[in-house]
Amino acid sequence: MGASIFPIFFFTMVWGGVGIALPRMVPNGPQQRLMQVVLMITGACCWLFWLCCYMAQMNPLIGPRLSNRTLLLIAQQWGNPLERF
Amino acid sequence: MSLFRSEDMALCQLFLQSEAAYSCVSELGELGLLQFRDLNPDVNAFQRKFVNEVRRCDEMERKLRYLEKEIRKDGIPMLDTGENPEAPQPREMIDLEATFEKLENELREVNQNAEALKRNYLELTELKHILRKTQVFFDEAEFGLPPQMADPSSQDEQVTLLGEEGLRAGGQALKLGFVAGVILRERIPPFERMLWRACRGNVFLRQAEIETPLEDPATSDQVHKSVFIIFYQGDQLKSRVKKICEGFRATLYPCPEAPSDRREMAMGVMTRIEDLNTVLNQTQDHRHRVLAAAAKNITNWFIKVRKIKAIYHTLNLFNLDVTQKCLIAECWVPTEDLEQIQLALRRGTERSGSSVPPILNRMDTLENPPTYNKTNKFTSGFQHLVDAYGVASYREANPAPYTIITFPFLFAVMFGDLGHGILMASFAAYLVIKERTLGAKKIQSDVWNIFFGGRYIILLMGLFSMYTGMMYNDVFSKSLNIFGSNWRNNYDESTLMDSKALQLDPNSTAYFKYPYPFGLDPIWQVAENKIIFLNSYKMKISIIFGVFHMLFGVLLSLWNHVYFRDRLAIMCEFIPQIIFMCFLFLYMVLLMFIKWVNYSADTTDVKAGPYCAPSILITFINMVLFKSSKNPDVCDDWMYAGQGFLQKLLVVIALLCVPVMLFAKPIMIMRARKQHQPLMNAGHTNNAAENGDAGYQLDDSMQQVQPVPAHQDEEEDITEIFIHQGIHTIEYVLGSVSHTASYLRLWALSLAHAQLSEVLWNMVLRNGLTWTDWTGGIVLWAIFAFWAMLTVSILVLMEGLSAFLHTLRLHWVEFQSKFYHGLGYSFTPFSFKTILDQAATNAEE
Numbered sequence: 001m002g003a004s005i006f007p008i009f010f011f012t013m014v015w016g017g018v019g020i021a022l023p024r025m026v027p028n029g030p031q032q033r034l035m036q037v038v039l040m041i042t043g044a045c046c047w048l049f050w051l052c053c054y055m056a057q058m059n060p061l062i063g064p065r066l067s068n069r070t071l072l073l074i075a076q077q078w079g080n081p082l083e084r085f
Numbered sequence: 086m087s088l089f090r091s092e093d094m095a096l097c098q099l100f101l102q103s104e105a106a107y108s109c110v111s112e113l114g115e116l117g118l119l120q121f122r123d124l125n126p127d128v129n130a131f132q133r134k135f136v137n138e139v140r141r142c143d144e145m146e147r148k149l150r151y152l153e154k155e156i157r158k159d160g161i162p163m164l165d166t167g168e169n170p171e172a173p174q175p176r177e178m179i180d181l182e183a184t185f186e187k188l189e190n191e192l193r194e195v196n197q198n199a200e201a202l203k204r205n206y207l208e209l210t211e212l213k214h215i216l217r218k219t220q221v222f223f224d225e226a227e228f229g230l231p232p233q234m235a236d237p238s239s240q241d242e243q244v245t246l247l248g249e250e251g252l253r254a255g256g257q258a259l260k261l262g263f264v265a266g267v268i269l270r271e272r273i274p275p276f277e278r279m280l281w282r283a284c285r286g287n288v289f290l291r292q293a294e295i296e297t298p299l300e301d302p303a304t305s306d307q308v309h310k311s312v313f314i315i316f317y318q319g320d321q322l323k324s325r326v327k328k329i330c331e332g333f334r335a336t337l338y339p340c341p342e343a344p345s346d347r348r349e350m351a352m353g354v355m356t357r358i359e360d361l362n363t364v365l366n367q368t369q370d371h372r373h374r375v376l377a378a379a380a381k382n383i384t385n386w387f388i389k390v391r392k393i394k395a396i397y398h399t400l401n402l403f404n405l406d407v408t409q410k411c412l413i414a415e416c417w418v419p420t421e422d423l424e425q426i427q428l429a430l431r432r433g434t435e436r437s438g439s440s441v442p443p444i445l446n447r448m449d450t451l452e453n454p455p456t457y458n459k460t461n462k463f464t465s466g467f468q469h470l471v472d473a474y475g476v477a478s479y480r481e482a483n484p485a486p487y488t489i490i491t492f493p494f495l496f497a498v499m500f501g502d503l504g505h506g507i508l509m510a511s512f513a514a515y516l517v518i519k520e521r522t523l524g525a526k527k528i529q530s531d532v533w534n535i536f537f538g539g540r541y542i543i544l545l546m547g548l549f550s551m552y553t554g555m556m557y558n559d560v561f562s563k564s565l566n567i568f569g570s571n572w573r574n575n576y577d578e579s580t581l582m583d584s585k586a587l588q589l590d591p592n593s594t595a596y597f598k599y600p601y602p603f604g605l606d607p608i609w610q611v612a613e614n615k616i617i618f619l620n621s622y623k624m625k626i627s628i629i630f631g632v633f634h635m636l637f638g639v640l641l642s643l644w645n646h647v648y649f650r651d652r653l654a655i656m657c658e659f660i661p662q663i664i665f666m667c668f669l670f671l672y673m674v675l676l677m678f679i680k681w682v683n684y685s686a687d688t689t690d691v692k693a694g695p696y697c698a699p700s701i702l703i704t705f706i707n708m709v710l711f712k713s714s715k716n717p718d719v720c721d722d723w724m725y726a727g728q729g730f731l732q733k734l735l736v737v738i739a740l741l742c743v744p745v746m747l748f749a750k751p752i753m754i755m756r757a758r759k760q761h762q763p764l765m766n767a768g769h770t771n772n773a774a775e776n777g778d779a780g781y782q783l784d785d786s787m788q789q790v791q792p793v794p795a796h797q798d799e800e801e802d803i804t805e806i807f808i809h810q811g812i813h814t815i816e817y818v819l820g821s822v823s824h825t826a827s828y829l830r831l832w833a834l835s836l837a838h839a840q841l842s843e844v845l846w847n848m849v850l851r852n853g854l855t856w857t858d859w860t861g862g863i864v865l866w867a868i869f870a871f872w873a874m875l876t877v878s879i880l881v882l883m884e885g886l887s888a889f890l891h892t893l894r895l896h897w898v899e900f901q902s903k904f905y906h907g908l909g910y911s912f913t914p915f916s917f918k919t920i921l922d923q924a925a926t927n928a929e930e
Contacts, residue, residue: 007602034088034464034486041490045630046552049498050603052629053556055678056622057600059685061695063589064572064612068581071574074608078566080573082581 003058011050019043088464088486090648091477092419094454094912099414100444102434106403106412109433109443110396110915111172116429117916119416120455124404133401138175141182142394148185149387152379155192159373161380167525170385172392172917174437181389188379195372202365203302209358210299211267211310212338216351218293218312219265219340261289261316262323268335270294270309276333280315283325289316314340388921395920411441415448417912419457454479457912462520464489466542474897475907480648482641484901491634491900492892493545498630499834499888500546502842503554504561505881510547516540527925546889556604557835561876562842564610571597572608586613591686598687616836623832625677625701631828631899632670635821638903639663645904657749661742662817662903668735670825673705679724692721699724708732746814751806758803816902824899830891838884845875 020043023036066074075082101109113119125133133139156163173181268276273292280288291314298307313335315326330337341347403412418426423445430443456477460468468485470492477483500506516523517540528534536543558564575594576587589595589608600606605622609615639662646654684698691697697720704724707714711733716722723729853861853868901907913919 004599004602011603030087031461034489037089037486038490041487042494045490045494048629048633049553049556049626052626053604053622054600054602055681056625057606058681059683059687060591060596060600060618061684061686061698062614062618063591063595063686064608064618065586065588065614066574066608066612067586068584070611071576071581071587074570074611075574078570078573082574082578 003054007054011054012047015043015047015050017043019047087459088468089483090480091456091458091483091909092421092912094417094457094479095420095423096448096450096452096454097416097418098444098446098448099416099430100406100446101403101412101414102439102441102443103410103412105434105437105439105441105443106400107175107396108437109430110399111392112429112433112436113426114172114392114395114399114915114917114920116425117914117918118422118426119418120912120914121399121402122415122417123402124413124415125402134405135397135400138178138397139394139401141178142390142397145182145185145390146387146394148189149383149390151189152185152192152376152383153387155196156376156380156383159376161373161377163380163383165384168385169917170389172396173389178393181386185386188375191375192372195368195375199365199368199372200302202361202368203300206358206361206365207299207302208336208338209354209361211295211312211336213351213354213358214295214310215265215267215312215338215340216347216354218295219314220344220347221293222291222314223342223344261318263314263316263340264323264326264330264337265312265314265340266330266335266337267295267310267312268330268333270311272333272335273311273313276313276329276335279329279333280326283329284317284322287317288322288326290314291316387924391921391924392917395915395917399915417455418445419912453909455912456480456909458483458485460485463541466539467492469538470542470893470896471901472911474901475905476909476911478906478909481906481909482645482648482904484641484896484905487637487641488896489545492896493542493549495630495634495831495895496546496888496892497549497553498626498831499891500550500838500885501553501557501835502559502561502838502880503551503565505842505876505884506547506550506552506554508547508877508881509885510544510551513540513544513547517544546885557839558605558607558610559839559842562610562839562846564605564607566607568602570606570608571599571601572606573597588614592688596687619836619839620832623835624829627828627831628670628825629674629677630831631825632666632674634828634895634900635824635903636663636666636671638900639666642904653750653753657753658746658813661745661749665739665742665746665818666821668739669709670821672732672735673701676701676704676724683724691719697721709736711736743814743818746817747811751803751810754806755803820902824902827899828895830895834884834888834891838880838888841884842876842880845872845880849875 019040022043023039026032026035026039072082074080130136153163277290280290292311293313294311295309298309300306301308315330317323317326327337341350400412403414406413427445430445434442456479458468458477464485467488468483471477471483471485471488497506516537520537520540523537528537554560555565572589572595574581575589580587605619609618612618639659642662643655643659646652646659680698680701684693684695686695688694697716699714699716704714706712713729714722850868850872853865853872856864
């Protein structure tokens with residue numbers, strides 16, 4: 001599995017907080033239930049969206065196809081200097 | 086439960102004493118919580134009890150409108166303090182009527198006087214111009230015909246005493262008469278022609294234009310006129326000329342021949358003009374003062390009169406009881422607010438000084454109550470979105486609270502761009518922060534009102550679009566590289582120089598073995614085969630979110646069944662529905678997750694590699710058609726052990742659910758009716774089917790009929806039930822396939838948006854960015870303006886509208902068809918606020 005534990009843990013915590021912990025902290029009032037539902041749906045949707053994006057890239061079946069100029073550029077700019085032969 | 090279900094309503098009877106009725110209705114109007122029913126539906130409008138009062142109110146409104154028109158004409162601003170005066174008592178109505186009458190009469194008088202004065206003024210001005218201009222004519226005439234015209238003793242239009250024959254015989258002793266007058270400039274050419282023809286060329290016309298335009302008293306237009314003078318000889322010509330002048334509506338003025346007379350007259354005219362001017366100004370001032378005084382109060386008066394009219398309209402709906410002492414009303418009332426209503430009634434009775442308290446009496450009824458959803462300024466927009474499709478049936482689950490998040494979220498999946506999201510969110514944030522001042526302005530544009538009314542929706546759409554934009558890593562078609570890409574170049578220099586384009590292999594050092602932590606890797610934005618990867622990703626998320634959205638809808642139908650205690654529906658509708666949906670489509674979603682986890686390029690086993698990774702779609706189709714999948718020899722036939730058998734089982738069970746959905750419920754109902762028949766003949770079943778009241782008691786057995794109000798048994802034919810169930814089943818089964826595919830629009834629109842954004846960047850802005858030198862700066866400035874305009878108009882507005890529409894469709898059709906009936910009617914209480922708002926918008930049109 002090409003997954004790294006830290007991002008999964010982090011984002012699950014964040015959206016879990018939004019969707020599970022925050023609703024408990026909503027103050028009592030006429031809109032309490034509504035705010036809880038809103039927070040829960042937000043947490044669930046956003047977490048699921050992040051998860052799908054993460055999982056789709058975990059085990060890529062194809063790689064990006066780049067022009068040689070782009071490859072040279074990313075080699076230079078993104079800190080992976082070329083292996084010179 | 087506030088927004089999750091519509092409020093509990095009760096039908097009440099209201100007994101009001103006649104004296105107290107007016108003030109009680111006034112208090113109830115301020116409260117805005119009752120919906121009155123018309124108890125006299127077949128009574129003509131002119132035969133109702135309070136028709137005279139309504140007529141008086143109409144008359145008062147007419148006078149107020151006349152006043153308003155006059156105030157507008159003068160351009161006096163009408164003060165709108167925003168205060169809400171109470172409806173005045175009936176006895177004060179007479180005072181108001183008197184005030185308006187007085188004002189109207191005064192204004193009409195002033196206007197009439199002003200008109201007469203203006204007419205006078207016009208005549209004097211024209212005379213002044215004539216006297217001035219004719220001087221020129223007479224000067225010329227002096228040269229030509231010395232003696233005849235210079236006779237001071239003769240009158241204007243007189244011929245010589247000798248008579249016509251004498252004239253002709255005398256030759257020189259000709260006496261020319263003349264008329265002078267003023268005519269509209271446009272009419273001069275036909276006037277000349279007519280004179281020439283009618284008088285056989287024997288008259289002489291001179292004309293001169295008046296430079297300044299004059300004000301026509303009747304229409305207050307500025308018109309251009311000309312002075313003319315006609316010389317003729319003889320009586321016949323004189324009468325002809327006069328008739329022609331009359332026909333062309335030229336005004337004739339007496340003009341003295343002698344210059345000294347003319348000078349005297351001119352001076353007299355000037356003084357008279359000045360006097361008239363003073364009087365005219367004073368009249369205008371007086372009119373202005375009257376209008377200004379009225380303008381201070383006119384909005385208040387409008388509100389008061391409209392309130393009185395509304396109260397009398399409502400009183401017309403009531404029934405007068407036999408003793409003529411009290412009025413009876415029927416109204417729908419939310420049960421939660423009964424206390425408030427009682428308080429309002431008490432206040433009204435106290436104000437009117439009546440001793441008898443009004444009685445509010447709850448009635449039991451089988452009728453369908455209206456649907457009342459209590460919304461605040463945030464939720465009302467979403468509630469309107471739902472109601473636009475159909476108002477919820479009484480007490481069924483309201484989709485609006487969930488729509489608050491799912492609507493902007495699904496919009497954002499289609500719109501996903503951080504830059505455009507920021508634009509949208511900041512615009513909506515401005516609207517929300519300034520909503521007080523903007524709301525008070527009462528701007529009349531329809532488009533503005535739509536945007537302003539939906540400001541919270543747009544704000545949420547913008548915020549979620551920012552989130553999905555970050556996930557798609559798309560800012561105006563460029564990506565952000567925050568965490569460092571997890572792909573790198575692992576080709577050496579010579580390989581790079583040799584080939585124009587190379588593909589990075591995920592099964593090599595090019596890929597860091599774990600994905601970009603937040604969103605799409607920035608490498609994909611610069612990749613040539615970006616779309617291939619994105620297609621697979623976006624299609625899968627579309628189906629995943631679609632299936633979850635629909636499952637949520639089916640679960641809401643379960644909640645409805647539980648609330649209405651409809652066990653039959655739970656067993657025969659919900660369970661087969663959920664099984665069908667889950668076993669087929671949720672299973673497909675599961676396969677997607679399995680494929681994401683199990684298949685990768687980074688493996689030595691070919692069976693788990695890219696070559697053998699199966700297409701989910703083909704797998705699904707083969708599953709439903711019971712075909713065995715034919716994979717290439719090297720690969721496994723299945724993704725996991727036992728898949729073949731499991732899939733067959735799932736499909737068989739799912740297909741078995743269809744006849745259950747079709748027949749189970751009608752058959753149960755048929756059996757229940759047969760069993761109930763003998764019981765019915767013995768006694769009455771407790772008619773506990775009081776609609777909308779969740780607390781009714783049911784028989785314990787399963788033979789419970791739907792809580793449809795059955796006044797008698799066998800109300801709904803058994804064949805009807807079968808047909809209804811058949812339609813429902815076909816809709817659901819075929820719908821689940823088509824709706825699942827329909828969610829692919831999430832993919833399609835997001836692809837279109839991304840591509841448009843890219844085209845705009847590459848074809849427009851890049852030309853400015855690649856222009857070097859200082860000229861490039863100026864060119865970039867111009868091109869940026871063009872790019873920004875296109876971005877806002879096409880990508881934000883047009884694409885936003887398009888995605889909004891598609892999201893709306895997804896909610897209305899794909900989501901709501903799983904549980905929503907939408908057969909109710911909405912609660913329209915008697916409220917002054919709504920009446921005044923409506924009247925204000927109608928008045929502006």
